[in-house]
Amino acid sequence: MMIVRLVFILLLMLGGSKTAMPHALDPGYLSISQINDETWEVFWRKPDVQGAPMSIDAQLPETCTPRFGPAPSSDGSAWIASWVAICSRGLEGQTLQIKGLEQQNTDVLIRYQPKDTAASTKRLSSSSTQLVLPTAPSAMSVFRTYGLLGFDHILEGLDHLLFVMALVLLIPDKWRLVGTITAFTIAHSITLALASLGHISIPGPPVEAIIALSVVFLAVELLKRKDDQSRLSERAPWVIAFAFGLLHGLGFAGALQEIGLPDTDVVLALLAFNLGVEAGQLMFVAVILVTGFFFQNIIVESVPKQLAFQQRLTTLSAYAIGGVATYWLAERLAGF
Incomplete structure (x- = not known):
């Protein structure tokens, strides 16, 4: 001993x-929930780094307006922003990106919630900063995503x-x-x-x-x-x-x-x-x-x-x- x-x-x-x-840097979190055929509610949570938001941004697919949200505000532990986006062609099969994530030592959890189907989740990291939004959720993807989050959390x-x-x-x-x-x-x-x-x-x-x-x-x-x-x-x-x-x-x-x-x-x-x-x-x-x-x-x-x-x-x-x-x-x- x-x-x-x-x-x-x-x-x-x-x-x-x-x-x-x-707990080191908490992961970022992006939630995209469908309101109607073309309208989506977006919630974006950026980790706090010494009193300032981390230099990463959620970029929605090109079919969405606006693609970026407003300036975030602090909730005491992270920086949050929310907005409504109009996506004329929907989001299935479209690509979103977390800009600047490749330069950070943290992860971002994406939660994608279409109106008539189950939500799906995906974990992005510095080596994987883009996500093609799925047409159907995958149980294996959920298991892998949350398993890695738990593993990272205890080690951090x-x-x-x-x-x-x-x-x-x-x-x-x-x-x-x-x-x-x-x-x-x-x-x-x-x-x-x-x-x-x-x-x-x-x-x-x-x-x-x-x-x-x-x-x-x-x-x-x-x-x-x-x-x-x-x-x-x-x-x-x-x-x-x-x-x-x-x-x-x-x-x-x-x-x-x-x-x-x-x-x-x-x-x-x-x-x-x-x-x-x-x-x-x-x-x-x-x-x-x-x-x-x-x-x-x-x-x-x-x-x-x-x-x-x-x-x-x-x-x-x-x-x-x-x-x-x-x-x-x-x-x-x-x-x-």
Whole structure:
């Protein structure tokens, strides 16, 4: 576990520039809904970049007037614009584009809703900035789109990853760690589903603040851990993981609600997003453990006074986790 702590400290150093923005850049969102044969309602959401809208624009097909929307206004977390477009030849088979997306490190989710058929969704990225609007929705396209969104979201959510990393540091026994991660997964899957389907609703800022507090809690547990004394987080870590996992699920749901779910594929999209989150989480844990195992057999034997060195790394890791999470907590409380 010693090398795991080293890897963790490196991750904190690499991620330090993002401490004020633990979810990195949220994806953009473009919704196009048909009103009548030639009229479409357009909603465009651009990510915020240091208080200004990202330099990307939604460009409708040539058959539409206007092709671009008005200047966006801030809603506190992103920049939004809405307008009505007249598309004389319809939109089926037409091409829309997100201009400037090729220069950005984010994605844009397109939701296309014809009047008499089911909605379809598509994810555009810097390597794929254009979309030929389909004539019929594809379930596989929905599954792929939302799965990738879930995968990206967990890997961009440094606060969620810090929580998982703290669990790895706190629980040396591999089977107990598996049970704890499973409890965390079950818990956030429950609240993700309930919140996304509208059965529960809790304001986002308190949820994000408590998520930061959960990371602070685990950091304190790491600092207070003693060889001759077993704390609750060590005796029953799955209880702690399950309780805080419920809150982390609300954080995932908040991101998903901003994007929206397709009307006719709600369950499929929700399942895909959750599976994407789990895949990203498991990949993160696997990379850390495999890296730790690899270097453990190369470096450890060359380190003098291994036990004392390991204890110092534990303390340093705990302070690093707690320091970053405390900053997030203060920032989020100030944003209420």
